[in-house]
Amino acid sequence: MAQYSSHLDGIFQALADPTRRAVLGRLGKGPASISELAKPFDMALPSFMKHIRLLENSGLIRTRKEGRVRTCAIDQKPFAMVESWLSAQRALWEARTDRLEQFATNAHKEGKSR
């Protein structure tokens, strides 16, 4: 559970930056090399590499080096973790709405039977 939680910390942290989200958007269309990914950004390569490493450490992307070229690809599992966390939140809200509706229905019935 603690491990799941710290994994979520890293995923959300990785998503909290427009450059990293743009990289994920590009990789959503298919794998790409670091130099291809860096092209749209007006950023020095070492700064760009920090973003790539953060994405890789969070698990959102995998990278693989072949010869002198490092290729990056999306890993869908962390996205599924975020979706399942969001679903759990939504389930809490819906359970609450159900309880409120039940309460209102019972109050209405009690009012009628008086």
Added chain:
Amino acid sequence: MAQYSSHLDGIFQALADPTRRAVLGRLGKGPASISELAKPFDMALPSFMKHIRLLENSGLIRTRKEGRVRTCAIDQKPFAMVESWLSAQRALWEARTDRLEQFATNAHKEGKSR
């Protein structure tokens, strides 16, 4: 678009912490006062208030002061923004899978017609 992106930065940043996610989990069951929210955490109030302010600035919660009690409640809109960002990512992957399938089908047909 830039505003939407910086809003997402703040939301993901707010979600990247186990205390803040636990507070959201508690508020998912219904509004609560700051002191009620702080109770499960072994944390000084000023530190806890930093988490509350970060959640409020991201839009994930709203707070309202009545007399000496500040009450917090979930705001669902930022959650919907995250869900829609995730759906957009998923749509990219699915479009790619469709293109790959189309390519494989065409290659198969071409192979047969030779």
